[in-house]
Amino acid sequence: MTPPPPGAPSAPAPASVPAAGAKGRAVLRCTALTWAVGAVAIVDGIELTVAEGEFLALIGPNGAGKTSLINLISGITRPTSGAVLLDGREIDRLAPHRRARLGIGRTFQSSSVFPTMTVAEHVELAARAVGARRVTGPDVAAVLERVRLGHRAQDLAGGLSHGDKRKLELAMLLASTVPGVGGDGPRLMLLDEPMAGVAAEEIGELTEVIRILHREEGRTLLMVEHHMHVVLDLADRIAVLHHGTLLAEGTPEAVMADEEVQRAYLGEDL
Ligand SMILES: Nc1ncnc2c1ncn2[C@@H]1O[C@H](COP(=O)(O)OP(=O)(O)OP(=O)(O)O)[C@@H](O)[C@H]1O
Numbered sequence: 001m002t003p004p005p006p007g008a009p010s011a012p013a014p015a016s017v018p019a020a021g022a023k024g025r026a027v028l029r030c031t032a033l034t035w036a037v038g039a040v041a042i043v044d045g046i047e048l049t050v051a052e053g054e055f056l057a058l059i060g061p062n063g064a065g066k067t068s069l070i071n072l073i074s075g076i077t078r079p080t081s082g083a084v085l086l087d088g089r090e091i092d093r094l095a096p097h098r099r100a101r102l103g104i105g106r107t108f109q110s111s112s113v114f115p116t117m118t119v120a121e122h123v124e125l126a127a128r129a130v131g132a133r134r135v136t137g138p139d140v141a142a143v144l145e146r147v148r149l150g151h152r153a154q155d156l157a158g159g160l161s162h163g164d165k166r167k168l169e170l171a172m173l174l175a176s177t178v179p180g181v182g183g184d185g186p187r188l189m190l191l192d193e194p195m196a197g198v199a200a201e202e203i204g205e206l207t208e209v210i211r212i213l214h215r216e217e218g219r220t221l222l223m224v225e226h227h228m229h230v231v232l233d234l235a236d237r238i239a240v241l242h243h244g245t246l247l248a249e250g251t252p253e254a255v256m257a258d259e260e261v262q263r264a265y266l267g268e269d270l
Contacts, residue, residue, distance in 0.1 A: 026087075027051065027054075029049050030082065030083070030084055030085075031083050031085065032083070033045070033047075033079055033084060034046075035071075035078075036080045043068050044244035045082065046082070046245070048239060050220055054220055054237065055220075055223070056222050056223070058241060059224070059225065059238060059240055059241070060240050061242065061265050065244040072084060073222070074104055075096035076096060078093075103184070105173040105190070106173075107190070110196070116157075119155055119157055119171075120144070123144060123168075123171050127139070127140075127176070130176040130183060132175075134180060139178040143171050143174050143175060143177065143178055147174070161199065162202070163202030163203070188220045189219050191222070191225075193224050195225060211233075223235070232252050237250065238250065240258075247261060247264055
């Protein structure tokens with residue numbers, strides 16, 4: 001996959017993205033999804049559904065298999081058995097770039113921006129990668145505004161804070177929405193620990209940017225995150241992974257109250 005892509009919240013959402021709250025139809029389904037390395041099942045029989053317009057947070061201890069699950073959904077790895085379905089269609093044979101074309105956008109645990117390119121150039125490059133022939137300054141600015149990075153357009157990405165690098169990655173995921181490309185950006189966004197390395201004082205605004213992508217733009221989100229206050233702030237539902245299996249899944253209230261979850265993961269955090 002190409003380096004992962006990422007203000008005013010006032011820019012209009014792409015018209016064909018379903019409105020937030022239109023939950024019901026499954027966008028993503030994992031059925032008996034298993035990924036083994038040798039005899040070790042790192043992702044072990046996962047049954048998981050994410051509905052259209054839903055925000056699902058995936059939590060669990062270090063090494064539980066969260067990134068491995070995201071890798072299976074985005075196509076970096078292929079399952080040993082079981083399946084990943086997007087809109088009911090099995091996609092396990094598709095390479096990551098083909099899944100991206102179907103609407104799966106993904107960010108990575110460590111940010112990957114090009115330090116000597118400007119913020120605007122990142123978005124322009126990402127837009128060209130998805131077919132834009134001509135990308136104007138205002139086109140790029142409109143995308144950057146949506147992630148509250150408009151004021152940094154001409155700055156080198158290497159000088160950005162971790163939080164702003166995350167926003168830039170999100171802007172790159174939205175690059176197909178620049179006029180002339182005619183895309184809607186990802187319908188399903190997979191965010192792997194977006195708050196990792198982000199300073200405490202930047203977490204609030206980054207949370208807000210992610211909320212806008214979900215609530216105002218109507219995108220379906222699957223987010224791995226260790227910061228429980230961010231999870232509780234954003235998620236409609238939480239799934240807990242433990243040793244590659246799904247330990248619990250439900251509303252934030254139900255998951256937080258689950259004794260097994262408390263024992264396996266939450267106890268030390270809360
Ligand atoms: N390619 C691989 N080969 C062998 N083992 C792997 C491979 N990738 C991951 N693992 C192992 O699988 C387990 C799950 O890793 P994974 O990165 O998915 O966990 P995680 O829940 O995302 O952890 P963290 O919260 O620390 O990011 C770990 O024990 C890891 O060492």
